Amino acid sequence: MNYSRFFNPTSLARQPSAIRVMTAIVASGPPSLISMAGGMPNADLFPIHEASLTLRDGSVLRIPPEQMKKALQYSATPGLPELVQWMKTLQKQMHNPPTRGISDPQRQLDVLITTGSQDGICKTMEACLQEGQNVLLETPTYSGTLSIVKPMRPKMLGIKSDKDGLDPAHLREVLSKWHPSDAKDDSSSIPRLLYLVPNGGNPTGAGLTLKRKKEIYELAQQYDLLILEDDPYYYLQFNEPYIPSLLSMDVDGRVVRFDSVSKLLSGGARVGVVTGPKAVLERINFHMQASVLHTSGLAQTCILSVLESMGQDGLRKHAHTVADFYLKQRDACIAAVEKHLTGLAEWSVPSGGMFLWIRLLHVKDTFSLITEKARAAEVIFVPGQAFMIDEAAPSPYLRASYSLVSPADMDKGFQRLADLLREQSKE
Ligand SMILES: Cc1ncc(COP(=O)(O)O)c(CNc2cc3ccccc3n(O)c2=O)c1O
Numbered sequence: 444m445n446y447s448r449f450f451n452p453t454s455l456a457r458q459p460s461a462i463r464v465m466t467a468i469v470a471s472g473p474p475s476l477i478s479m480a481g482g483m484p485n486a487d488l489f490p491i492h493e494a495s496l497t498l499r500d501g502s503v504l505r506i507p508p509e510q511m512k513k514a515l516q517y518s519a520t521p522g523l524p525e526l527v528q529w530m531k532t533l534q535k536q537m538h539n540p541p542t543r544g545i546s547d548p549q550r551q552l553d554v555l556i557t558t559g560s561q562d563g564i565c566k567t568m569e570a571c572l573q574e575g576q577n578v579l580l581e582t583p584t585y586s587g588t589l590s591i592v593k594p595m596r597p598k599m600l601g602i603k604s605d606k607d608g609l610d611p612a613h614l615r616e617v618l619s620k621w622h623p624s625d626a627k628d629d630s631s632s633i634p635r636l637l638y639l640v641p642n643g644g645n646p647t648g649a650g651l652t653l654k655r656k657k658e659i660y661e662l663a664q665q666y667d668l669l670i671l672e673d674d675p676y677y678y679l680q681f682n683e684p685y686i687p688s689l690l691s692m693d694v695d696g697r698v699v700r701f702d703s704v705s706k707l708l709s710g711g712a713r714v715g716v717v718t719g720p721k722a723v724l725e726r727i728n729f730h731m732q733a734s735v736l737h738t739s740g741l742a743q744t745c746i747l748s749v750l751e752s753m754g755q756d757g758l759r760k761h762a763h764t765v766a767d768f769y770l771k772q773r774d775a776c777i778a779a780v781e782k783h784l785t786g787l788a789e790w791s792v793p794s795g796g797m798f799l800w801i802r803l804l805h806v807k808d809t810f811s812l813i814t815e816k817a818r819a820a821e822v823i824f825v826p827g828q829a830f831m832i833d834e835a836a837p838s839p840y841l842r843a844s845y846s847l848v849s850p851a852d853m854d855k856g857f858q859r860l861a862d863l864l865r866e867q868s869k870e
Pocket residue numbers: 558559560561562585587640645673674675702703704705710713714715
């Protein structure tokens with residue numbers, strides 16, 4: 444793999460920050476090392492001395508003084524070593540990535556803690572994209588990624604998707620404009636990056652089938668694409684066994700995977716996990732050294748304490764409990780739309796995640812309906828335009844999230860939407 448072809452000049456210009464290099468040396472040095480290098484504050488002066496976390500099951504996790512000192516002090520950019528190691532073990536267990544132990548230092552698998560997977564995606568896009576460059580994005584897709592990508596003004600090539608996720612046939616059709624050999628020509632306009640959400644799609648709730656993942660991976664090999672596998676809903680798949688990830692089939696080191704603790708443990712802790720080839724994670728690491736230095740040590744420590752108390756099996760058990768909750772919520776949501784929107788809208792039943800993607804049958808564009816009339820009727824959704832590459836184009840879609848609302852309120856909410864649609868059709 445020639446990774447340099449994926450990075451823009453700004454990313455290639457990034458070098459290790461001197462301060463972060465010193466921090467790493469101090470952290471790994473012998474106790475006899477006398478360091479007057481890092482401008483670190485004296486942690487003995489920090490007012491927070493220790494903490495305890497009471498979990499819902501009544502157990503109490505202690506963060507003792509020595510661990511609290513580390514949590515409150517500056518720490519390594521890639522993440523607290525113990526948390527990085529925990530995540531490496533989890534990724535091995537869940538995905539068994541083929542690049543885990545390979546000798547090639549560029550392709551060898553690595554793990555990095557970011558401030559939410561959002562920041563991992565952001566820094567990866569900021570390392571790779573250039574104005575006017577072709578980039579492949581599933582469509583519709585996560586509005587947060589579109590807000591990262593659009594200001595960089597690449598040429599966004601939307602790849603169609605359906606209830607089974609991104610359509611490999613359309614990906615093949617779009618790529619057929621080039622020849623695989625163009626990937627060896629630096630001056631070629633051939634796309635180099637593919638972004639997708641494989642499970643519990645946002646906004647669609649769609650899940651990529653294994654067959655499609657294999658086809659997508661083969662196309663990525665043929666055209667030398669880097670695949671950004673944005674997968675915060677992996678553990679919110681409603682069917683088991685989980686469909687194997689693209690990371691699990693990544694023999695080349697071309698998959699950069701984004702996981703998140705947001706849907707299982709805490710969204711506000713802002714802890715994400717990037718897993719992928721060292722050559723790519725190094726670029727993100729250098730960018731973090733210049734931006735945030737590292738993700739909050741306190742947040743990482745709290746998450747690590749919970750994970751260590753759960754263990755890998757406990758986390759999977761917790762994930763099943765969470766997925767079961769969202770499955771019940773999904774079923775209540777489907778019951779409500781079947782009751783109120785049959786004949787007025789159409790939808791596919793989500794295979795994971797927390798979103799239902801609804802197409803209104805007699806509405807050209809949902810934007811004003813939702814932001815004005817639905818709001819007045821005291822029910823709110825997200826208009827489809829938010830998930831489109833061309834946000835100016837009318838969209839008959841809306842995204843409903845069933846994560847927070849009770850089944851009774853879902854029923855009321857869709858009743859209000861149905862009344863609105865019937866009112867509108869009389870106009
Ligand atoms: C596909 C995909 N990739 C990455 C992320 C970011 O996850 P994180 O940074 O690891 O927490 C997300 C989070 N999506 C949303 C978050 C959110 C937060 C407050 C309010 C609304 C929100 N809505 O609507 C969302 O869709 C996602 O869906």
